[in-house]
Amino acid sequence: MELDDLYKDLILDHCKHPRNFRPLADSEVLVDEENPTCGDHIRLTARVEQGKIADVKFDGKGCAISTASASMMTERLIGMPEAEARRLISDFVGVIRGEKELDVDSLGDLAALEGVKQYPMRVKCATMSWHAAEKALDRIAGNP
Numbered sequence: 337m338e339l340d341d342l343y344k345d346l347i348l349d350h351c352k353h354p355r356n357f358r359p360l361a362d363s364e365v366l367v368d369e370e371n372p373t374c375g376d377h378i379r380l381t382a383r384v385e386q387g388k389i390a391d392v393k394f395d396g397k398g399c400a401i402s403t404a405s406a407s408m409m410t411e412r413l414i415g416m417p418e419a420e421a422r423r424l425i426s427d428f429v430g431v432i433r434g435e436k437e438l439d440v441d442s443l444g445d446l447a448a449l450e451g452v453k454q455y456p457m458r459v460k461c462a463t464m465s466w467h468a469a470e471k472a473l474d475r476i477a478g479n480p
């Protein structure tokens with residue numbers, strides 16, 4: 337099996353069975369993000385305890401890339417120290433925008449989404465949930 341196929345399977349799996357995806361109560365929603373060019377809509381909430389990300393959840397409706405990216409993100413962020421999570425967010429967004437070199441050691445499975453950088457129209461699909469997570473962390477820290 338080619339690496340590309342493995343990656344495709346991984347993305348499809350997250351798309352069909354998104355992790356940490358469940359309907360959020362309106363009062364829980366910290367960030368609401370839309371990507372009008374594709375029609376993606378994501379709502380996200382997070383919880384930080386003792387400097388670590390204790391929980392991240394999302395709901396909404398999006399294309400395969402946006403759903404898979406959000407799902408993979410929640411798996412990675414939960415349990416991570418906040419400072420490390422912010423670094424990962426910046427690294428991931430940088431790679432997808434083609435501004436940073438891919439570091440497979442730090443991105444791991446997220447490297448599956450690297451191919452998106454060849455499709456400028458889809459970059460926002462892959463990065464919107466990451467921006468949402470960053471905004472959620474800012475809000476939790478008290479910076480709107």
Ligand code: ZN
Nearest residue numbers: 374376399461
């Ligand atoms: Zn999309």
